[in-house]
Structure formats: structure tokens, C-alpha cells
Amino acid sequence: MSRIPDDPENPRPRPKRPAGGSRPPSGGDGGSTFRPNPTYSAGGGGGAGGGAARSKGPADRPTKSRSGSPGVGFREVLAPEAKWYERILFGKVSSGQLAQFCRQFAAYLSAGVAYDKTLTSLSQQFARSALGPVVGRMKQAIKAGSTLEEAMAREPAAFNTMFLSMIRVAEARGGVPETLRMMGDYYESRQRMIRQARSAMIYPTIVLTMAIAVGLLIAIFLLPMFADMLKELGRRGGGLPLPSRALMAFSDFVRTPYGLIMIGMVLVGGPFLLLRYYRTPGGKATLDPLIMRFPVFGQLLRKLDISRFARTLSALLDAGVGVGESMDLTAGVMTLTPMRHVLEAAKDDVMHGKELSKALVPSGLFPADVLAVLESGEETGQTPEVLAHLADDYDEQVEVMVKSLGHLVQPLVTVFVGAIVLFIILAVFLPYIQMITGLSGG
Numbered sequence: 001m002s003r004i005p006d007d008p009e010n011p012r013p014r015p016k017r018p019a020g021g022s023r024p025p026s027g028g029d030g031g032s033t034f035r036p037n038p039t040y041s042a043g044g045g046g047g048a049g050g051g052a053a054r055s056k057g058p059a060d061r062p063t064k065s066r067s068g069s070p071g072v073g074f075r076e077v078l079a080p081e082a083k084w085y086e087r088i089l090f091g092k093v094s095s096g097q098l099a100q101f102c103r104q105f106a107a108y109l110s111a112g113v114a115y116d117k118t119l120t121s122l123s124q125q126f127a128r129s130a131l132g133p134v135v136g137r138m139k140q141a142i143k144a145g146s147t148l149e150e151a152m153a154r155e156p157a158a159f160n161t162m163f164l165s166m167i168r169v170a171e172a173r174g175g176v177p178e179t180l181r182m183m184g185d186y187y188e189s190r191q192r193m194i195r196q197a198r199s200a201m202i203y204p205t206i207v208l209t210m211a212i213a214v215g216l217l218i219a220i221f222l223l224p225m226f227a228d229m230l231k232e233l234g235r236r237g238g239g240l241p242l243p244s245r246a247l248m249a250f251s252d253f254v255r256t257p258y259g260l261i262m263i264g265m266v267l268v269g270g271p272f273l274l275l276r277y278y279r280t281p282g283g284k285a286t287l288d289p290l291i292m293r294f295p296v297f298g299q300l301l302r303k304l305d306i307s308r309f310a311r312t313l314s315a316l317l318d319a320g321v322g323v324g325e326s327m328d329l330t331a332g333v334m335t336l337t338p339m340r341h342v343l344e345a346a347k348d349d350v351m352h353g354k355e356l357s358k359a360l361v362p363s364g365l366f367p368a369d370v371l372a373v374l375e376s377g378e379e380t381g382q383t384p385e386v387l388a389h390l391a392d393d394y395d396e397q398v399e400v401m402v403k404s405l406g407h408l409v410q411p412l413v414t415v416f417v418g419a420i421v422l423f424i425i426l427a428v429f430l431p432y433i434q435m436i437t438g439l440s441g442g
Contacts, residue, residue: 093130093158095191101131102184106177115142134158147171162312162329166319179319186315189395193304196402204409211417212267216254218424223251230431240431247427288337296408300401305339306370307394314387324351339365356383 101122108118119139126132134155141151149168152159159167163183170179230244240248253259277283292298312333316326324347331343346359357375360366370390377386 093134095187095194097126097129097131098158099184099187099191101126101135102180102187106180106184109177109180115139115148131158148176160333162316162333165321165325165329166316169320173320175319182315182319186311189311189391190308193307193395193398193402196399204413207410207413208416211413211420215420216263220251220254220260223247224255230428241427241434243423243427244431247424285337292336292338296401296405300398300405301336302339302365303394303398303401305334305336306366307391307398308333308335309339309343310370310387310391310394314384314391317387318384327356338363342366 104122104125105118108121113121116139119135119142123132123135123139126135134157137154138148138151141154142148149164149171152167153164166179166183167176170176230240230248254263278287292302309330312330313326316329317323321329327343327347327350331340331347334340334343342360342363342365345363346356349359350356355375355378357371357378360371360374373386373390374383377383380386
């Protein structure tokens with residue numbers, strides 16, 4: 001365990017976690033189990049398991065509460081802000097970087113390395129990534145007198161509210177390394193799912209793009225060669241069939257000065273505008289129920305949200321966060337709007353004494369196996385452990401679905417391309433068939 005930076009001669013042992021994985025009881029209001037850390041509220045420092053050291057002298061400024069009034073529990077620390085060019089040079093902080101950061105951070109603290117040396121080493125390790133400047137600013141903030149949670153709170157692009165709540169409770173309880181390892185597992189699982197989904201969609205995306213490109217090339221270069229012939233056949237045969245007229249109209253439109261521009265705007269701008277609309281609260285609330293009804297993708301996204309629900313709630317409860325705050329934070333990380341609304345509504349029932357497994361039944365969005373496992377955990381008093389096993393089970397189900405997704409999408413893309421080719425063939429040959437039929441009848 002690391003020593004207090006201000007007083008290297010006086011090591012402060014980290015409090016032991018209660019045996020059996022038990023957590024400190026949360027308040028009756030379901031709030032956080034956080035209590036002001038005596039190591040910095042009294043002006044002292046903290047080791048790896050407690051709060052960061054409070055600096056002496058000029059850095060020892062009056063404390064402020066989160067509401068801005070004087071009090072204990074939050075210090076206004078002047079540390080460098082994120083630079084505008086960091087996003088351009090390094091991009092966003094990924095789940096893989098956070099998983100590696102949490103594991104390395106936990107290893108250093110478990111070995112007794114102080115925050116200052118730990119963050120110095122980590123800033124060098126992540127120097128060429130988006131996390132490097134973040135760790136450097138955390139180091140300066142902690143040296144200026146803030147706690148680890150306060151230093152992380154200044155980096156909202158890297159650490160979300162769930163992460164901050166778990167670190168806040170871990171500092172109060174003296175279990176920062178264990179919480180960091182838990183968050184490392186969480187981010188590693190999320191990164192694995194993202195990687196599998198991307199790899200499964202590479203081949204279908206390439207095939208679909210090639211199909212659209214071939215269709216445009218046929219419409220631009222091949223169809224004009226048949227246009228005059230089809231028109232002549234139409235005059236002789238008393239008119240063209242509907243597929244031929246549609247194909248010729250599309251070919252004429254593509255050859256206009258603004259035809260290709262309009263098609264490009266539809267193919268590129270359409271998905272972009274739809275994505276922008278989906279990112280708005282109203283658009284997400286409108287489209288999420290429709291997405292959940294898709295035969296395959298809806299079920300996959302639903303399983304992902306259930307896994308995220310179980311993993312997040314398990315981690316928060318196991319870290320000692322209160323039930324009410326845990327449900328709020330879990331609802332905040334849910335992707336699908338209906339799932340989030342169900343958790344928000346269930347929180348009120350839980351805070352009035354109802355079991356979570358019973359509160360989720362009326363929604364119909366959580367399968368029977370999830371409710372049964374959750375009820376078992378509530379009866380045995382092992383809800384975090386049961387939810388962790390449930391998250392592992394759904395992660396495996398999602399992994400199998402993602403691996404099968406590519407094999408499922410390939411036939412759909414093949415059918416789509418075949419339909420386009422069939423339409424072109426019918427549009428070209430139907431006039432001949434119509435003319436031959438007319439001559440035979442004459």
C-alpha cells in the first residue's frame with residue numbers, strides 16, 4: 001500500500017474489506033454509502049486505498065462543496081483543462097484503453113506504489129494515446145490537493161458518472177484497487193463485444209457497397225445503350241412494361257447533371273441525417289421501439305442492454321453504492337430508451353420496498369430467466385454475484401449471435417443483389433417477350 005505523499009514516514013494502512021464480499025449498508029434513502037474521507041477532511045493524505053494527499057502551503061485552499069458552499073468533501077482544484085487539439089491528435093478514449101488503465105492502476109496500488117509515481121508511470125505508458133494527457137492532468141490535480149475521484153471528475157470525456165461513483169465509494173471504504181480491477185473487467189467485456197460486432201459486419205458492408213456501386217455503373221453506362229432500342233420496341237409493341245419504363249426513367253435521371261449528385265446525397269446524407277435525428281432525445285425515443293422489433297438486430301440489442309444492466313448493477317452494488325444511486329447510474333448507461341424508462345420506473349417501486357425482480361415484471365422487456373435469477377439473488381442476499389453470472393451468460397449469448405450475424409446477413413445481401421439483377425433482366429427482356437407475343441397473336 002502506498003504511503004502518504006506528505007508524510008512518507010507515516011504509512012496509513014488501507015481498511016480491510018468486510019469478509020464474505022459484504023458491503024457496508026446503504027442508507028435508507030438508497031443513496032450512496034459515501035462518507036467524507038477523514039484522510040483529507042482532516043487535512044491528511046491518503047494512500048492507494050484512500051483519498052489523495054492534501055498539499056500544504058499555497059495549494060491548501062478552502063474547500064467548497066459541489067453546490068459551491070463551503071464544506072467538506074470537495075475541493076476546487078485548479079488543474080489544466082483538456083486541450084482542443086487532443087481530440088484531433090489522439091481521438092477518443094476507448095474502452096480498451098480504459099480496461100488497460102484500470103488494470104495497470106490497480107496493480108501499482110496493490111503493490112504499494114504511491115499515486116504520484118503510479119500516475120507518472122501511467123502517463124508515460126499512455127503518452128501516445130488519448131489517455132496520456134488525461135493521466136497527466138490527474139497527476140497535477142492530485143498533487144494540488146484533490147482526491148482521485150475529484151481528479152477524474154475533471155475528465156468527463158474519459159470517466160463517466162458510474163466510474164466516478166464507484167471510485168468515490170472505493171476511496172471512502174479503502175478498496176480502490178479492487179474497484180479498479182472490477183472496472184477493468186467491465187471495460188474489457190464491452191470492448192470485446194464492440195470488436196466482435198465490427199468484425200462480423202465487415203464482409204456484409206463490403207458486399208452491399210459493391211452491389212450499390214455495380215448498380216450505379218449499370219445505370220450510367222449500360223442502360224443508355226438499350227434506351228433507344230427499348231423506346232423503339234415500345235413504339236412497335238404498343239408501350240413498354242412497367243419495369244422497363246421504371247428502369248429507363250432511372251437511367252435518364254442518372255444521366256442528368258444533378259442526377260448523380262442527388263443519388264450521392266440520398267445514399268450518404270440520408271443515413272447521416274437519420275443518425276443525427278437518432279442522437280436527439282426525441283429521435284431516440286421514437287426509433288428505439290421500432291429498432292427493438294427488428295427480427296435479429298432488435299433481439300441482439302436487447303440482449304446487449306440486459307448484459308449491460310446486469311454487469312453495471314452488479315459492479316455498483318458490489319462496490320458499495322446505494323441501491324437508489326445504483327439504479328440511477330445503471331439506467332443512465334442503458335442504450336435503448338424503453339429499457340432505461342423501465343429501470344427509472346422500477347426504482348420508485350424498489351425505494352418503496354418492492355423487490356427489483358417484481359418491479360421489472362410489468363414491463364415485459366426482461367425475459368423470465370433474468371427475473372428468476374434476480375429473484376434468486378434477492379432471496380439469498382447475493383444479488384451482485386448473481387447479476388455478475390447473469391452478465392457472463394448474456395455476454396456468451398451475444399457473442400454467439402454476433403458470430404452468426406455475418407452468416408445471417410450474407411444471404412440477405414445476396415437476395416438483395418439478386419433482386420436488383422432480376423429487375424434489370426426483366427426490364428430489358430420483357431419488351432422482347434411482349435413484342436414476340438404480339439406477333440404470334442397477330
